[in-house]
Amino acid sequence: MISLALINQFLGQPPNASEHGYQIDHILEFAHWFMGALFLGWSAYFVFVLIRFRRRKHPRADYHGVKSAISTHLEFSVVLIEAVLLIGFAIPLWAKRVNEFPDTKDAIVVHAVGQQFNWNFHLPGPDGQFGRRDVNLVSNSNPLGLDQNDPAAKDDIVTTGELHVPVNHPVIVELSSKDVIHNFALVHMRIAGDAIPGSLIPMWFKPVKPGTYEIICGQLCGLGHYGMKGTLVVDEPNEYQAWLKERAELAGGAASAPPATQRPPGEPAQAGPTPGTVPPPGAPKVGNPQLPQDKNAAPSPSPSGQ
Amino acid sequence: MDASTSAAAHHESHEHHGEHEHHELGWWRKYVFSTDHKVIGIWYGVCGLLFLFFGFSLMMMMRFQLAYPGHAMPVIGGVLSKIFGPGTMDGGKMAPEFYNSLGAMHGTIMIFLGVVPVAFAAFGNFVVPLQIGAPDMTFPKVNAASFWAFFVGAAVMVASFFVPGGAAKSGWTSYTPLADIADKGPHYHLIWNGQTMWILGFIFLITSSLLGAVNFITTIIQLRAKGLTWMRLPFFVWTQFVTAFLLLLAFPPLEAALVMQFMDRVAGTSFFLPTGLVVNGAAVHISGGGSPLLWQHLFWFLGHPEVYVLILPAFGIVAEIIANNSRKPLWGYKSLVFSVLVIGFLSFIVWAHHMWLTGMGSTVSAFFQTTTLLISIPSVIVLSAFFISLWGGSIRFTVPMLWATAFLPMFGIGGLTGIPLAFNSADLYLHDTYYVIAHFHYIVAPGTIFGLFAGVYYWYPKATGRMMNEFWSKVHFWPSLICMNVIFLPMFLQGMLGMHRRWYDGGQGWTIGNEHVWGLSGFQWNTPISWAAWTMGLAQIPFIINFFWSIKHGKKVDDNPWEATTLEWTAPNRPPHGNFVITPVAYRGPYEYSLPGREKDFTMQNEPVEETERTRRRPEPETVLA
Numbered sequence: 001m002i003s004l005a006l007i008n009q010f011l012g013q014p015p016n017a018s019e020h021g022y023q024i025d026h027i028l029e030f031a032h033w034f035m036g037a038l039f040l041g042w043s044a045y046f047v048f049v050l051i052r053f054r055r056r057k058h059p060r061a062d063y064h065g066v067k068s069a070i071s072t073h074l075e076f077s078v079v080l081i082e083a084v085l086l087i088g089f090a091i092p093l094w095a096k097r098v099n100e101f102p103d104t105k106d107a108i109v110v111h112a113v114g115q116q117f118n119w120n121f122h123l124p125g126p127d128g129q130f131g132r133r134d135v136n137l138v139s140n141s142n143p144l145g146l147d148q149n150d151p152a153a154k155d156d157i158v159t160t161g162e163l164h165v166p167v168n169h170p171v172i173v174e175l176s177s178k179d180v181i182h183n184f185a186l187v188h189m190r191i192a193g194d195a196i197p198g199s200l201i202p203m204w205f206k207p208v209k210p211g212t213y214e215i216i217c218g219q220l221c222g223l224g225h226y227g228m229k230g231t232l233v234v235d236e237p238n239e240y241q242a243w244l245k246e247r248a249e250l251a252g253g254a255a256s257a258p259p260a261t262q263r264p265p266g267e268p269a270q271a272g273p274t275p276g277t278v279p280p281p282g283a284p285k286v287g288n289p290q291l292p293q294d295k296n297a298a299p300s301p302s303p304s305g306q
Numbered sequence: 307m308d309a310s311t312s313a314a315a316h317h318e319s320h321e322h323h324g325e326h327e328h329h330e331l332g333w334w335r336k337y338v339f340s341t342d343h344k345v346i347g348i349w350y351g352v353c354g355l356l357f358l359f360f361g362f363s364l365m366m367m368m369r370f371q372l373a374y375p376g377h378a379m380p381v382i383g384g385v386l387s388k389i390f391g392p393g394t395m396d397g398g399k400m401a402p403e404f405y406n407s408l409g410a411m412h413g414t415i416m417i418f419l420g421v422v423p424v425a426f427a428a429f430g431n432f433v434v435p436l437q438i439g440a441p442d443m444t445f446p447k448v449n450a451a452s453f454w455a456f457f458v459g460a461a462v463m464v465a466s467f468f469v470p471g472g473a474a475k476s477g478w479t480s481y482t483p484l485a486d487i488a489d490k491g492p493h494y495h496l497i498w499n500g501q502t503m504w505i506l507g508f509i510f511l512i513t514s515s516l517l518g519a520v521n522f523i524t525t526i527i528q529l530r531a532k533g534l535t536w537m538r539l540p541f542f543v544w545t546q547f548v549t550a551f552l553l554l555l556a557f558p559p560l561e562a563a564l565v566m567q568f569m570d571r572v573a574g575t576s577f578f579l580p581t582g583l584v585v586n587g588a589a590v591h592i593s594g595g596g597s598p599l600l601w602q603h604l605f606w607f608l609g610h611p612e613v614y615v616l617i618l619p620a621f622g623i624v625a626e627i628i629a630n631n632s633r634k635p636l637w638g639y640k641s642l643v644f645s646v647l648v649i650g651f652l653s654f655i656v657w658a659h660h661m662w663l664t665g666m667g668s669t670v671s672a673f674f675q676t677t678t679l680l681i682s683i684p685s686v687i688v689l690s691a692f693f694i695s696l697w698g699g700s701i702r703f704t705v706p707m708l709w710a711t712a713f714l715p716m717f718g719i720g721g722l723t724g725i726p727l728a729f730n731s732a733d734l735y736l737h738d739t740y741y742v743i744a745h746f747h748y749i750v751a752p753g754t755i756f757g758l759f760a761g762v763y764y765w766y767p768k769a770t771g772r773m774m775n776e777f778w779s780k781v782h783f784w785p786s787l788i789c790m791n792v793i794f795l796p797m798f799l800q801g802m803l804g805m806h807r808r809w810y811d812g813g814q815g816w817t818i819g820n821e822h823v824w825g826l827s828g829f830q831w832n833t834p835i836s837w838a839a840w841t842m843g844l845a846q847i848p849f850i851i852n853f854f855w856s857i858k859h860g861k862k863v864d865d866n867p868w869e870a871t872t873l874e875w876t877a878p879n880r881p882p883h884g885n886f887v888i889t890p891v892a893y894r895g896p897y898e899y900s901l902p903g904r905e906k907d908f909t910m911q912n913e914p915v916e917e918t919e920r921t922r923r924r925p926e927p928e929t930v931l932a
Contacts, residue, residue, distance in 0.1 A: 011802040012823030013735075024735055031726040039722055043715060046693060050711065053632070055702045061633040061900040061907065062698035071638075071690050078686055082679045082725070090675055090729040095668040097731070116586065135582055135589065179585045180484040181598060183663060183738065187804030187818060190735050194663045196598055197483060198580025201665035214817055218663075218738045218806050220477045221484060223402040226810040 007032040019206035021190035102170035114182030114195040117224035125155030157247045162231040166240035172204045183218030207234040341446035347432030354423035361415035364408045369836035371400045372812035405810045406475035413478025425619035436874035439531025439890040444524040452517035459510030466503035474504035482578035482601040512561045522550035533892035540896040545622030548650040556611035563604035606657035614653045620757025624710045631707035632699025635897040638691040645684035652681040662730035678728040705779040709760035720748030741801025752790040771879035772860030782849040789842035796831045803828040
């Protein structure tokens with residue numbers, strides 16, 4: 001993993017914590033070098049011209065101006081560099097993100113379901129099968145409406161707000177939403193994806209640094225948007241197993257939802273945090289979109305942005 | 307080509323008299339309900355500038371919340387609370403829904419009530435007919451209808467602040483399903499609520515733009531003066547021509563989408579609502595089956611051409627001013643014209659680069675990344691041509707030229723920082739961060755708006771017969787230039803830190819917002835940014851006073867104070883109804899500055915080509931660069 005991100009660091013980009021992240025940083029870095037060179041070149045020329053050809057110094061303008069073809073060369077170099085960035089970096093990089101998902105057998109697969117203003121996580125448990133979710137079963141204690149009569153659901157884990165994953169292990173997050181569009185942004189992992197109701201959008205990354213990271217909602221989702229914060233904890237394998245065990249013990253039908261805050265009467269539908277404060281880890285009330293692929297843990301790289 | 311005379315005839319029959327004197331028109335018909343393109347242009351300009359300031363004021367309020375989240379706004383907090391009503395600024399503290407309202411309305415107002423009316427409607431109306439030697443627009447009444455549709459749309463938008471629940475709060479993009487379900491429920495009126503009024507106001511604004519676009523296109527095609535061939539058109543006319551096509555073709559899909567969202571909100575349809583939506587603990591009673599992404603496609607199909615609607619007129623204004631103040635022809639006129647045509651075309655096939663993170667596959671995203679980079683090529687050509695035009699000039703730094711000179715590097719920063727955003731992989735990091743905010747503001751604020759100020763100072767003498775005060779113009783310019791950069795440069799840092807936009811707490815509650823860069827935390831950078839924004843607000847006061855004061859007290863000038871070449875300067879100042887005393891004929895290109903062998907360093911388009919000039923111009927040896 002080459003660290004080649006001088007401008008990025010200079011501009012304050014936090015360190016990368018995922019396997020593919022350095023590639024994202026590289027394209028950003030190259031773009032910044034390219035922009036910097038063009039800007040400095042143009043600026044130097046610009047300042048020179050403004051001084052050299054000011055009226056006092058150069059009282060009579062030249063009707064014909066520049067005759068040389070230097071601008072054409074410049075134009076072609078710009079095109080060339082952009083083409084290299086596009087074909088050499090951007091397109092292959094994206095293809096790797098959407099066409100080359102890791103095998104679900106080796107990866108942690110988790111459903112992340114956004115809602116105003118929190119993230120719910122659904123893990124399939126040891127059997128690797130996601131239990132059935134039903135909108136009619138949704139309650140304060142069962143935010144995703146997990147059907148406990150489904151054998152596949154017995155060992156499932158549902159948590160709210162915080163997700164643990166083991167380090168150096170690919171993670172596939174399948175994104176959806178109960179209500180409006182959210183965006184699951186992990187800046188340290190250099191990955192983000194929209195959580196759109198009615199769609200299941202997969203994304204993947206491989207965390208390489210243990211630690212605690214913020215999950216940002218990157219799409220305006222209502223008045224509590226600014227406080228819609230999740231936590232991603234990247235654990236050492238033994239810590240991860242301990243967390244799984246603890247979650248599994250809690251998962252006896254009633255998952256980990258904190259008590260719901262009641263909406264004060266007379267408030268608009270999207271009651272939320274008080275001004276100036278970050279809201280507490282949100283209170284999922286009910287709700288579950290009828291996901292098209294509830295039981296299907298396999299990621300489908302097919303675009304839903306058609 | 308007899309267009310101008312036939313138009314004049316048309317115009318006269320329309321007004322039912324042959325003279326250009328208008329004794330029978332009352333004050334209201336002459337100055338308010340006028341069909342004269344200049345009066346309409348000035349109305350558009352004054353309204354648009356007011357809305358620019360209003361939209362900026364909304365942002366100045368938000369900047370307080372971002373710098374000092376949770377604090378009561380001193381001095382004016384109580385007043386604002388009274389103005390905007392309960393639930394907005396109670397106790398001087400901004401509520402999050404009000405913050406979201408301000409954000410959504412800032413974007414809407416700046417773009418659709420500010421920049422488009424000034425850049426396209428005001429300058430287009432006032433300048434284009436004069437520049438092409440026409441007596442008026444082809445359809446003067448349609449022109450007036452366009453303005454009044456704009457006026458109604460603007461009134462509805464402003465009124466929406468004062469209905470229960472306040473103005474629209476789902477972002478200027480109004481993404482569904484959020485916009486579909488916002489401002490609904492027992493405490494909201496079915497129609498008179500923020501989001502629905504936003505839709506209604508927008509429909510009026512689109513109607514206004516469509517009427518204007520049709521008029522501009524026909525006027526430029528039909529009413530050019532004799533001899534004013536396509537390649538003799540001032541570049542500004544070209545940019546307005548392409549802009550009109552963008553509006554004409556991009557707005558109707560959005561108008562359709564707005565009607566669909568209106569039906570979703572009012573009539574219970576589900577165009578943008580998928581099955582199984584559960585909002586705030588209750589299943590939403592809808593038929594479902596709709597697609598939230600459909601809205602994004604329809605919105606950005608307008609949204610991206612709209613970016614060029616904002617920037618192309620500024621290109622045109624800057625081109626006029628650079629040619630005029632460098633006293634030499636615009637370099638690469640033909641490539642400039644072809645570039646704007648190509649930009650116009652490409653701007654219709656880049657829209658999905660606003661939607662990189664919606665689960666796009668590799669093929670579709672490869673297409674849109676390629677088109678996005680392709681559009682940078684003509685943009686670079688335009689900017690290069692402006693830079694190269696300065697070479698060999700005799701540059702005088704008049705007030706319009708100051709703004710135009712500032713435009714170039716500012717637009718450069720905005721354009722260059724679009725490069726990483728064009729790559730969807732880099733967007734995985736930068737999407738919806740402050741980096742994006744800084745990028746597009748550099749294009750629109752110190753880019754387009756500086757171009758607009760340049761245009762105001764440049765054509766002011768034509769509209770009023772007087773010059774704006776130079777000293778106070780500079781007091782306007784320098785602080786604005788400095789503040790713009792203090793406002794937007796740090797936002798690149800905030801974006802690189804990972805701070806996302808639309809955070810009501812200014813990033814205070816996020817560990818990312820508390821990371822340090824260049825000595826301040828991401829959140830702390832809000833403070834200098836906000837102070838710069840307020841200072842820039844103060845810096846607009848000299849402009850406002852200068853603008854109105856100079857109408858009566860500015861220095862009187864003759865018809866061509868800038869010694870310019872294009873046809874609008876052959877018309878008398880404060881051109882009468884019908885514009886020209888003598889119907890102009892064009893004999894040459896638009897930028898014949900410093901023609902060799904002439905005493906004067908400018909030759910106007912209506913000056914016939916002399917025999918001596920013909921012979922002198924033919925052979926062009928390499929001595930020119932001596």
